Amino acid sequence: MFRYSLAVAALALATPAAAQSLPENFQTGPVFTDFGPHAPVAGLERFPLPTEFRHSFDVATRADAGTRNRGFESAARFINMHVAAGVDAGRIDTVVVVHGSAVLDLLTDDALAARPRAEGVEAPVNGSAAMVRTMLDHGVRFVVCGQSAAAQGVERDDLIEGVEMALSAMTAHALLQQQGYTVNPF
Secondary structure, eight states, X not given: OHHHHHHHHHHHHHSOGGGSOOOTXXXXXXXXXXXXXXXXXXXXXXXXXXXXXXXXXXXOOOOOTTSOOHHHHHHHHHHHHHHHTTOOGGGEEEEEEEOGGGGGGGBXXXXXXXXXXXXXXXXXXXXXXXXXXXXXXXXXXXXXXXHHHHHHTOOGGGBOTTOEEESOHHHHHHHHHHTTOEEEOO
């Protein structure tokens, strides 16, 4: 019985958070209706007008195959929850700085298919691509670390259209901070 309980507990901890259902009080929207879930928090005062956010996210972890990158989705959640709480969407300026293996979550499907893989293994599909394109269309910037891109064998043409490249993630964050951006450590 103990081994069974231990196995069930290990399986629960190993299950990706994206596969677990959210509590029913979480919702998407109002900006991104297919992702970026958030929960309303009762009893909070409204944000003083005009509230403005210049915020960057640091994302270094790649998503599991076929799933959306949680770091990218956190940026969408940030936008959704603040707009739902009364902040004007036009006053939220968000940049996602991407480095490490997460760079691969910004590749086109063609670029992913061209990457080396074991014989007989199907070409992966970028589970984050549709979300990234939607976020780009809403003015969210994605900036790739050029050092990570070089280490991963990624060229600028491999990236989803609209994704930018910087010399490094450190450089991108330093420049963004000089422009008044705060950094979200999640």
